[in-house]
Amino acid sequence: MANLTTPTVPEAAREKSRSGGVPRPRRLRGSRSLSGMLYAAPTGVMVLVFFVLPVLLVLQMSVSDWGLFAGNRGLNLPENYVDAADNRLLWPAIVFTVKYTVITTVLLLAVALGLAMVVQEASRWRSVLRTAILVPSALGLASASLLFYAIYSPQSSPINPALMALGVVQEPISFLGTPTSALWSTVFLIVWRFAGFYMLLLMVGLQGIPGDVYEAAHIDGANRWQIFSRITLPLLRPSLALCTILCVTGSLLAFDQFYILTKGGPDNSTITIVQLIYNMAFAGGNDLGLAAALSVMVLIALLAINALQFRGLRGKEN
């Protein structure tokens, strides 16, 4: 490889000095460009085989009768899309996923912004705080879900005995037993796991706000709330926009936490869209064509939602 990509550099240097630094000879530029292509080749192959090809394949699968074990059995348009849209669990899944996304995004960003403002300035104690808040972010979402599965369980939960000893509740709380409690228990887990992640992103944004803006506001006699709402929030908009887009996208595609904590229960009340796709393809459904059709619909919806978010958040900025 080294020999292949070696441009004749000493020669080039000589030529360059001879011709007084005019543009490099065409032959050398060609070999430079060839080296570039060779270095980019592994990326190109990976992207082509594991990304571009699958995207094309999912489009083909979505219009085909494609069983998990049977494979491709020919065209099945528009049945896949019609069946996916008619699935009796689709609308409950959409409603639940959107509800979960709104609650998670609002809570998570509020908590993260509060934390970012507390730990933003530099001191040894605050850097300890930052580290403590960030530790859960190192955990995998699956590990965190398994951890809270044990924390929420009727047998091993440390919360119920503590609350009952304090007299806060008389009966043990069933954290995953009802649709509402299962939703909020999952949201709590997600806030715990991701607060540090978004705190860090917002902290970077806060530190990008010039100090003299605050100074000027302070001299003008602005109070704390005015400074927060008129200076911090507007100037933080780019960071907040990035966090919102990341959080909305992540929540709309939620899977691990519900798969581990609730398996979609109780009574299918916590089935998310990705879980529905998974069920259609693997857990019982065994219909890859149907699952592909729903995936394509999710992809299109997600692209549209992100385009809207970009426009909306940028529009406000102007």
Added chain:
Amino acid sequence: MTATDHAPGPAGTTTRRAPGRGDHHHGDDGPNPLLRTPYYVLTGGLALLFLAPLVWAAVASVSPQGGTAQTDGWGLGNYSTLAAYGAGLGQYLLNSTIVSLLTVVFTLSISLLGGYAFARFRFPGKNLLFLVTLAILMVPYATLLIPLYVLLNAIGLQNSLVGLALVLTMFQLPFATFMMRISFEAVPKELEEAALVDGCGTFSALVRVLVPAVKPGLITVGLFAFLAAWNDFIAPLILISDATKVPLPLAVANMRQQVMGIIDYGATEAGVVVLALPCVVLFLALQRHYVRGFMSGALKG
């Protein structure tokens, strides 16, 4: 954006203080020690809230509890259950280690070469390839995993840890390529040109001169790749069907549905500890590099 203007502090975060802001907060640097106590109590409580679940898992995994292998006295009974489950903890740890190391090696070598190409060379299709690489972020995980399941079957990589590692590498490429590109762009061009004039080829210039210069970027990319591969759940859930080949997160999750629907929470807690330990240790050791990943992400946005 100015985030990169600031030098990293002890915790790897920026250390600038905005003038005129300190007196708005009851900071730990305030003048009156009496005023500082509530601040310490409140923020200390906050830190505890984030650490408590992890500490609880570690303590609960060795403490006595009904319905587990550790019923009386403290001890490692739950870890014995975990070690004996299915194909054995050793096998699952090995699976996870293989997948994680392969993913790290693939991601590092591909993004090192790719980042070099995108930062330093001009070639046809360069911008298109870079954009398509970033577009991986726009496509939902599940949308890609269904065709990948079929594709891996077609090329004989079904049920294989190598296939899984290649898929996980692909998901790492947007961040890794972006990170390595900006790392190479931050290295002065003169450094490479000096090596080229000395008779190095571009490849030996890369290995001898540039790799040391972009080492921080490589550590960040490697850390993120490891954490993602070690913790991934849905990709092995779909791509690995052989129960002895699953990585540890999947094995611990499967363990819960074992004996007659009775769940051994003690073994689950032990599994969480084994899963979390390498991540937490790596995170604490490389926190500075972890934070840098966010800085670059925020710069992008």
